[in-house]
Amino acid sequence: MNEKIIKVLLEDCKKNGWDKWDNDDQLLEQLRESDEVYKELIDEHRWWNEYRYTIKVGDTYIGYRYAETTGDMNASETGYDFDPDSICEMTPVEKTITTYVKKEENNNVK
Numbered sequence: 001m002n003e004k005i006i007k008v009l010l011e012d013c014k015k016n017g018w019d020k021w022d023n024d025d026q027l028l029e030q031l032r033e034s035d036e037v038y039k040e041l042i043d044e045h046r047w048w049n050e051y052r053y054t055i056k057v058g059d060t061y062i063g064y065r066y067a068e069t070t071g072d073m074n075a076s077e078t079g080y081d082f083d084p085d086s087i088c089e090m091t092p093v094e095k096t097i098t099t100y101v102k103k104e105e106n107n108n109v110k
Helices: 003-016 024-032
Strands: 035-044 048-057 060-069 088-090
Touching: 003 024, 003 048, 003 060, 003 088, 024 060
Parallel strands: none
Antiparallel strands: 035 048, 048 060, 060 088
């Protein structure tokens, strides 16, 4: 995690009256409680789907990877480990996406 992100997260801690994180679980909790602006599926596994989450803290967009489970257990109970090295700065990019919808059929054809 770069120094800019550490500074932004520490300022967010102070602003919200939180103590600085002491371990990866507390850091993950801070990230998960921030305003999520985007979520992208990265990988699918039997017990979890891994996503890259983008949050906005102040004016900074921060990305990190974490998993959502496909069953009743939480991610750590299924063997998924949060990697703090996945935390990075993100930048917004506008994309045009084409999707397809069912074509309406004309039932009055003679």
